[in-house]
Amino acid sequence: MSEVKTQSPAADAPGDHPRNMANAIRALAMDAVQKANSGHPGMPMGMADVATVLFQDFIKLDPSNPSWPDRDRFVLSNGHGSMLLYAVHYLLGYADMTIDQLKQFRQFGAKTAGHPEYGHALGIETTTGPLGQGLTTAVGMALAERMQNARYGDDLVDHYTYVFVGDGCLMEGISHEAIDLAGHLKLSKLIVLFDDNGISIDGKTSLATSTDQVKRFEASGWHAEQVDGHDPDAVRAAIARARAADKPSMIACKTIIGFGSPKLAGSEKSHGAALGDEEIAATRKQLLWTSEPFAIPDEVIAGWREVGKKGAAARAEWEARHAASPKAAAFDAGLAGDMPADFAAKMSAYRAKLSEDKPKLATRKSSEATLEVVNGLTDLTIGGSADLTHSVFTLTKGMHSVQAGHYDGRYLHYGIREHAMAAVMNGLALHGGFIPYGGTFMVFADYARGGIRLSALMGLRVVYVFTHDSIGLGEDGPTHQPIEHLAMLRATPNILVFRPADAIETAECWEIALTERHRPSVLSLSRQNLPTVAGGASENRSRKGAYVLREADGERQVTILATGSEVEIALAGADKLAAEGIKAAVVSMPSWELFAEQDETYRASVLGTAPRIAVEAAARFGWDRWIGDTGRFIGMNSFGASAPAPLLYEHFGITADAILSAGKELAH
DSSP: OOOOOOOOOOOSOGGGOTTHHHHHHHHHHHHHHHHHTOSOOHHHHHHHHHHHHHHHHTOOOOTTSTTOTTOOEEEESSGGGHHHHHHHHHHHTOTTOOHHHHHTTTOTTOSOOSSOOTTTSTTOOSOOOSTTHHHHHHHHHHHHHHHHHHHHOTTTOOOOEEEEEOHHHHHSHHHHHHHHHHHHHTOTTEEEEEEEOOEETTEEGGGTOOOOHHHHHHHTTOEEEEEETTOHHHHHHHHHHHHHOSSOEEEEEEOOTTTTOTTTTTSGGGTSSOOOHHHHHHHHHHTTOOOOTTOOOHHHHHHHHHHHHHHHHHHHHHHHHHHHOTTHHHHHHHHHTOOOTTHHHHHHHHHHHHHHHOOOEEHHHHHHHHHHHHHHHOSOEEEEESSOHHHHTOOOTTOOBOBTTBOOOSEEEOOSOHHHHHHHHHHHHHHSSOEEEEEEEGGGHHHHHHHHHHHHHHTOOOEEEEESOSGGGOTTOGGGOOSSHHHHHHTSTTOEEEOOSSHHHHHHHHHHHHHOOSSOEEEEOOSSEEOOOSOSOSSOGGGGSOEEEEOOSSSOSEEEEEOTTHHHHHHHHHHHHHHTTOOEEEEEOSOHHHHHTSOHHHHHHHHOSSOEEEEEEEEOTTTHHHHOTTOEEEEESSOOOSSOHHHHHHHTTOSHHHHHHHHHHHHO
């Protein structure tokens, strides 16, 4: 282990002191957290030396054009230390990161949110804060770089992904999934810099862990080493070695949290609270930093701004290569992410064929058939699954697997890593050039939840293919039968949840998901075969979220609302009601979210004024919005059981006879 060097007094003038590039980060972090009386000064102060070396000597960015395609990506996985990122962006000269923004740290409407938020400020590559998500998203970015490079070559795609992580990121279970996958795929342009300060909120990390992180990463196929994080020369040499490695790299930077603070350095007390005016003054003295709060000496800011200008030359060189490249048009089209001009027409023709053929298929198989069409029309789509390829049917003909050294495939074997799959897909989407979709059983949405939430928060076009979506999966039993998951997903803002009733609705929902640019989609798909029920319409009726599948023969006495595999049961129930002289309409509701976005007149025309019955093999939660106080719900109010699916539907009372009974009560 390298000895950690502490700050020693020096006679240099403040602007000339060799550590002042880093001290500018420390000062701004202290000042912003103090003014807000909220935040985390310890990490920015501890990692300031590492950040200075990285941005000064290695990272390829251009603040004047923050989104140019071949830039390096920087991810602050330990996002609580956001003032490090904001300080660096101010110092480099990002136009939107002004000193006033730093003074408004953590205040409403400021770009300087408590954790970095994608889209809130220039140059923030991903939202971070939930520990381990940033690291895993960065794996997706690094993977996207290699996959784009395989398509377009070094002239157009040749950049690194750098990640800062803390002890918390590496304790979270998602980190194991990410580290294992990245090492297996030999993502050599991924470099992780670990803030190895030995401190977490509760105190020393030895309270909870004794893992040797260097050995852990090495065991997963990484180049890994430890250096003194306060020795710029050692950090510089380590990053150079990492860039030369043929595998991903982790550099454990031994640092002191709250570096420079006489009383709080090395203590958990500097992690998540302002240092206080007295301690900040003492820290300034210790660091030989005499400037007032939020004031950076001219020579220091000038030095940082020169660093910021260096990336413009690299960008100009790339633009020249791009202009001369025969692959430029294809590259640009990939980044634009548009579906083919004839996509809607081709999907309409495909739906017409389904309407004619009337297949009886599980919607997981209907999804596979739709993907055969989609993947033949565009190469933007990148499939994958969490070791369930032949159960969730996400692989189509002609798709080859992505493997280490062979990144030209279109299918990812994520392994049994749902948590990582979601975050890696976020990284693929954020990087640009691809539309990722990934499959698993719906019950394991629990494992993917962290990444799904960030997909929605960032507004990413990521498609989650969740099959075996009800008690209809049968014999595997309640551990694998999702009951509450639809409610959880529907409760999440900015996400589209689709539960198609048949092959036609499945194709419609895929079309919507792929053309929705600013929110993720979930496809909830059945294991059991379902008949075609939605034929005969040329338009994509699922775009309105719900529609009248079968109108009553006369004035409605009951309206039956259903989704997915229960639409078939709803139709059978309507038939039984008709035999009893009760007029029932059947409404298919593939997407609550899209239906809620329709105007009141349309919603009223679909729902009608008659009493309503909802049918769904899931929890009731949320359905009262659509059925009202007097409506009936036919579905689950418990966990499932292990038995063949038809028996389970009978046992739990999700049947046409149950609809008949409820309808007779409501109609009289």
